[in-house]
Amino acid sequence: MPKINQPRKGSLAFSPRKRAKSPVPRYQSWPSYQGDPVLQGFAGYKVGMTHVIMVDDHKNSPTEGKDIMVPVTVVEIPPMKVAAIRAYSRDTYGRHPLTEVWAGELDKALGKRITLPKEYDFSGAMEALKDAIAKGVAEEIFAVMHTLPGQVSGVPKKVPEIMEIRVAGGTVQQRFEFIAGLLGKEVHLKNIIQPGAYADITAVTTGKGTQGPVKRWGIKLRKRKHARGGKKRHVGNLGPWNPHHVRWQVPQMGQMGFQQRTEFNKRILKIGENGDEICPAGGFLHYGVLRNPYVLIKGSIPGPVKRLVRIRPAMRQGEHVVRQPAIEFVSTESKQG
Secondary structure (H helix, E strand, C coil): CCCCCCCCCCCCCCCCCCCCCCCCCCCCCCCCCCCEEEEECCCEEEEEEEEEEECCCCCCCCCCCEEEEEEEHHHHEEEEEEEEEEEEEEEEEEEEEEEEEEECCCCCCHCCCCCCCCCCCCCCCHHHHHHHHHCCCCCCEEEEECCCCCCCCCCCCCCCCCCEEEEEECCCHHHHHHCCCCCCCEEEEEHHHCCCCCCEEEEEECCCECCCCHHHHHCCCCCCCHHHCCCCCCCCCCCCCCCCCCCCCCCEECCCCEEEEEEEEEEEEEECCCHHHCCCCCCCCCCCCCCCCEEEHHHHCCCCCCCCEEEECCCCCCCCCCCCCCCCECCEEEEEE
């Protein structure tokens, strides 16, 4: 009988598979960029899915130049506000926060997330940041931005989410001047990324609680008499006698879902201003009516409806060519069934 050889069940790439610390995703890296200063990220709320009819503009595709049906995810993108500017220094041990400047007037809703200062020396903080840039100590400039969920009727929350978004391009001084002009103001996605471009979409996946090794890792069901005694969905064995402990690579039950995941190179098909033009009768299932600008992203993205979604310009775009999508029709049929 030939030797049975097959790959292990399930990927170890995301171990340990434990719950995310926060429903707000975090980025550890940002795409390289050469050009005028620009913000490198945005956030919105997942609405649901629909489909569009568009012209296939992929070169050498069998349907090039023809109308095709493409599934898309709708993300509601109300404006975000720049609450603060944060500077980082860098040494051989990595990046370290240096100083920051908060806007003179902050949203009252932000007080539900953080403690707002009653008396704040804005001019003193700004001078300290300018001195750090002049001395060459500050190497990275980030914008501390927050969402405005109060404008979104489909998401039952009023407390904003806060996140850091990198300012890229130009010199450190140019980046500072760029973001200083936006401090305390609203920012829109259309000023950050254009239709046809590629983006990385990050969200925390749908939580499924505790699951067994069959569903969690994809191991086989045990057969015949090996399935007796209620062991049908158990792993075959827990490993060798020595070393005398169970190795972490062995498939076992545990948390499934509610983990941060990033999907790379998702194409932005459309950024619209009026949500009514794509909203089905009665609104989107489990979400409601779109009342803010929206973005159509090709394909599916992680997370359930109403989950916060972060958008970042593509880091691994490679040979993807940016073309303006030719969308001819967006389905507004009811998603009820």
